[in-house]
Each structure stands twice: as structure tokens, then as C-alpha cells.
Amino acid sequence: MEIKVIKTKFVGIVATSIDGRISQSKQSSLPWTSKEDWNFLQKTLQDFDAVIVGHNTYKVAEKNLKKRNTIVFSSQKHLSRGTVKFFNPKQADIKLYIKEKRYKKVAILGGPKVYNFFLENKMLDQLFVTIEPYVFTTGVPMFTGDKFSKHKFTLLFVKKLNKNGTLLLKYKYGN
Amino acid sequence: MEIKVIKTKFVGIVATSIDGRISQSKQSSLPWTSKEDWNFLQKTLQDFDAVIVGHNTYKVAEKNLKKRNTIVFSSQKHLSRGTVKFFNPKQADIKLYIKEKRYKKVAILGGPKVYNFFLENKMLDQLFVTIEPYVFTTGVPMFTGDKFSKHKFTLLFVKKLNKNGTLLLKYKYGN
Numbered sequence: 001m002e003i004k005v006i007k008t009k010f011v012g013i014v015a016t017s018i019d020g021r022i023s024q025s026k027q028s029s030l031p032w033t034s035k036e037d038w039n040f041l042q043k044t045l046q047d048f049d050a051v052i053v054g055h056n057t058y059k060v061a062e063k064n065l066k067k068r069n070t071i072v073f074s075s076q077k078h079l080s081r082g083t084v085k086f087f088n089p090k091q092a093d094i095k096l097y098i099k100e101k102r103y104k105k106v107a108i109l110g111g112p113k114v115y116n117f118f119l120e121n122k123m124l125d126q127l128f129v130t131i132e133p134y135v136f137t138t139g140v141p142m143f144t145g146d147k148f149s150k151h152k153f154t155l156l157f158v159k160k161l162n163k164n165g166t167l168l169l170k171y172k173y174g175n
Numbered sequence: 176m177e178i179k180v181i182k183t184k185f186v187g188i189v190a191t192s193i194d195g196r197i198s199q200s201k202q203s204s205l206p207w208t209s210k211e212d213w214n215f216l217q218k219t220l221q222d223f224d225a226v227i228v229g230h231n232t233y234k235v236a237e238k239n240l241k242k243r244n245t246i247v248f249s250s251q252k253h254l255s256r257g258t259v260k261f262f263n264p265k266q267a268d269i270k271l272y273i274k275e276k277r278y279k280k281v282a283i284l285g286g287p288k289v290y291n292f293f294l295e296n297k298m299l300d301q302l303f304v305t306i307e308p309y310v311f312t313t314g315v316p317m318f319t320g321d322k323f324s325k326h327k328f329t330l331l332f333v334k335k336l337n338k339n340g341t342l343l344l345k346y347k348y349g350n
Contacts, residue, residue, distance in 0.1 A: 016195065017195075018304060018328060019191075019316065020191065020192075020195010021195065024323045025323075032325065116312055120312075127193070127310075133328045134325045134326060135302075135317075135318055135326040136320075136324065137294065137321075137322075137323070137324065138320045138321070141194065141316065142194040142310075143194045143310055143311075143312040144312065145311075145313045146313070148199045148200075148311055148312070148313050148314055149311065149312065150309045151310040152308065152309055153308045153309065154340055155308055155335070155340020155342065158333060158335070160333070164329060165329055165330020165331075166330075167330065167344070169193075169306075169342070171193065171340070
């Protein structure tokens, strides 16, 4: 009997200011990224079987996420609503859940604690970073970790998305 | 009589992790950037008449800064030690001081409050950002402002500095 092992790929996708801020505040729903980044995101998500977001990100993007397989990290009890699954990663193993669902490519869409969860658990295989040409000076940082660590990535490519200089970077974890 | 007006150019130079962190802590003196970034910095500073740093950055980089015209933002009384001038920007006008000194190109080397001072006072004409391929998840952010604002920049160029994918970006303020 042949056993097929599915190795799921987890890919962080994030849009940031030059100074590493991803939004004004946790509940902020003001869209601020370029349409070129939006187009990139929509096109890229077609390749993914599911997305994972935190509760705040879900509330902000609910309308756009409902049509996809969406896992919302939440302290609530596990429950499902259509394509949306609320999941508490402290009570159950997300890796196991993804495996059971046979998702091969999962996009991590934030916020900072969710990106951090996958990084700390050595599950963040790749990272797309869109850098919009702004400095915010304050706001929500890309990652929120408890302890400083030099997590090494390797740049795969860099692409200019528009004339203003919105940049798309792609990294893989490790060397 | 001809009056020559010197318009000083202020250029921020910063090295950051992918997630917008410039060091582990304010007092951290551990060098963490690539040698290619270090070479870029040393070569670029040759074009500048003076550098401006905050007190923490000065303490960390004192040895390297002493040989240059260095202005240290400080709450101490104004005093000079060789090429180093301690300057309180709340008590005196830095623009006027630079003008008197006839400095044409001044490099802002951080930390976050110093970068922010020049940005908020609309004096940050250009910004070099070196992105090293790490995620820190915590640490000192690039800018520390009091209020959120979308300060618009325009990308002038992007350059890969080494095989790991250290990137050098150059921006100008505004459109």
C-alpha cells in the first residue's frame, strides 16, 4: 500500500509601510495599499486552498474572506460557519487540522500574532512582502513576538509593482 | 551682490530587518548587518559633511563617529568635543546651526526618534533603507512617532547587495 504524504506549504502574505507597519490600529479597516498589491493578492490567493487570519483581520476583511476556506484563529470554541472555521490553536493542533483537510497551500494573512505563531512554530515556509512607499511612524508592526530572534530568510525575487515604487519581495525561510 | 543660498540635503540612512526593526534594544551594540551594508554606509558617508545621531546611537557607534563631523541630539547643554557637537533640538534650531556650519549634505543615522524628528519637521529629503533578510519579531522600530500619518515617499532605485538578498532601497520624500 502506498501512503502519499502531503507536505503543506504555509506562505505569509503581508503588505507593509517602509517602516514595517501593516495598519494604523488593530481594528483599522481603512484600505491603504495600492491597487497593484490588491490585484497581486487576489491573483495569488487563487493558488491557495485556504487562508488563516486572526480575529481582528477577519473582522476587517470578513466580506472578502467568506468566499474562501478561511480559518480564523480565535479563543472561541471551535465552530464552523459555511467556509469559515473558528479555530483555537492553543486547544488543537493546526497542523493536524490542515492535514485532515488535505490543504496543500495555505496563506497566512495576519495580523502580527498570527504571522508570529507560524514563524515561531517553524511553519512559515515563504513570505511575500509588499512594501508600499509610505512611512507611518506608528501603528501595528508586521510581527509581534515575545522574544528577539534572528529568523533567517533568503530573498527569492524582488519586483516593482507600479510607478510609485510599490515593491513585492518574496522570501523563503532559512538559507 | 550675489547671495548664494545653500539648500542642505538631509538623508536618512537605515538598516532594518524585513519586519522593520533596526536593533534588538536601544543600547544594543551587536553588529548584525551584512558587510555589504557596512561597505555601502562607509562609502556613502564620504559624500556627507556631517552626520546626526541620537544619544543611544552615539554611544553604540562612538568610535566610528568621532572622526566625522557628528551632531548628537541630546538633552544635555550644548557642548563640543573635537568633531562632536552635542545639540538639544528643543532649545535651538538645528536648521540654523547646519546653515551656519555650511553643511550641504547631512546624514541622519538614527535612532527612531531622530529619524522621526526630521520626518515630522519635513526635513527628510531622502531615505536609504537596507533590508537585511531576517525577521526579528520584536526590537526597536525604524521610526517612533506620536501620531499615525501617511508620509509619502517615491522609490528611486532598488539594488541587491549580496547573494543572501540584502536589498538597498533609495527613496525621496513626496511624489
